[in-house]
Amino acid sequence: MSLSPGHRQRKAAQTLARIEETLRRQDRQFVRWLGECGAALALDPALEAPLQALAGRLADLAGGDTAASGEELVRAVNRLRRSLEAAAGVSPSDWDFADPSSLALDAGSRRFFPGVRAYLDDVRSPFNVGSIFRTADAFGVAELLLSPFTADPAHPRASRSAMGATAVIPWRRQAVAELPAAPPGIALELRGQNLDDFEFPECGVVFIGSEELGVSPEGLSRCAHRVSIPMLGAKGSLNVGVAFGVFMNAWRAALVRRGCATVQNPCRLGTDGL
The missing domain is CATH 3.40.1280.10 (SPOUT methyltransferase, trefoil knot domain)
Structure with missing residues (x-):
């Protein structure tokens, strides 16, 4: 059974959130997957053009010949997943925003x-x-x-x-x-x-x-x-x-x-x- 566009967007945002956490810990094991995910989302007809552009940007950063910095990837993932959440009608609370300085106090x-x-x-x-x-x-x-x-x-x-x-x-x-x-x-x-x-x-x-x-x-x-x-x-x-x-x-x-x-x-x- 196929998922509705809104359900797919929420699932994609949840997956990106988990990968963003690994990137914040300097773990780059999922970078290649990010490139593939971004490329697929960029071609998703259910997404509006601004979301497709964000997905394409992530694909370029994660799938290019020159690996992007961790900071660039984190920001690209964060922008895409927050935009997917907004498109799916998910409103984040204040405590949902990750603070990079709180990872290891x-x-x-x-x-x-x-x-x-x-x-x-x-x-x-x-x-x-x-x-x-x-x-x-x-x-x-x-x-x-x-x-x-x-x-x-x-x-x-x-x-x-x-x-x-x-x-x-x-x-x-x-x-x-x-x-x-x-x-x-x-x-x-x-x-x-x-x-x-x-x-x-x-x-x-x-x-x-x-x-x-x-x-x-x-x-x-x-x-x-x-x-x-x-x-x-x-x-x-x-x-x-x-x-x-x-x-x-x-x-x-x-x-x-x-x-x-x-x-x-x-x-x-x-x-x-x-």
């Missing part, structure tokens, strides 16, 4: 500011939790502290949006009542001091509240500062993960200007369950 290579931490105060969305992990790793957060009701970083959606960061940044569960009095807490909230005017400390814990309710009253009681991001739009709000990124970039920049050094430590500072 080394926890010992990450640099961070030893006095910088973040507390996730009932952040409920696994996607947001994963995004915060990725951002925390990027901007040098030493450790993440998670409230008992914050979503599990091991949730599949969190793992996907974290792009490997949950495996390299230390984290643990801790109730607000269990937090030490020092260093000072900083609530990222509405109606606070303008972020542009805030004097960032070398040691501190930024509190990130829930998507619906913000930082809890218990969390606010542990914060010496309340800081807000200035906004110009009609909506006047940001996704919690985006807001955390804006805040952390400002904190990182302030510490760099002050000459605060980062450290590199191959030992994890503490992970939930250890």
Whole structure:
């Protein structure tokens, strides 16, 4: 029984996705097959001209006398498979996009500011939790502290949006009542001091509240500062993960200007369950 054009396109996209993964690992065993596949798709009458052109381009790169670079092949495969998915009505989610830097992360290579931490105060969305992990790793957060009701970083959606960061940044569960009095807490909230005017400390814990309710009253009681991001739009709000990124970039920049050094430590500072 022959497959419908849409079914063929989805199957081809799925196969190309698996081969793209091998190319990202510098494995070129399927390059010849890619050339044959591209040539066949370029002649497929069910495909529109732009898709046929992309397939022909892949065939030229993979089947030519001079082997294309891995980067060229990966991009050609990616463009073709994403275009096939779109033609078949498949819409990718944010976590479906592969990040080449997440293929083999080394926890010992990450640099961070030893006095910088973040507390996730009932952040409920696994996607947001994963995004915060990725951002925390990027901007040098030493450790993440998670409230008992914050979503599990091991949730599949969190793992996907974290792009490997949950495996390299230390984290643990801790109730607000269990937090030490020092260093000072900083609530990222509405109606606070303008972020542009805030004097960032070398040691501190930024509190990130829930998507619906913000930082809890218990969390606010542990914060010496309340800081807000200035906004110009009609909506006047940001996704919690985006807001955390804006805040952390400002904190990182302030510490760099002050000459605060980062450290590199191959030992994890503490992970939930250890």
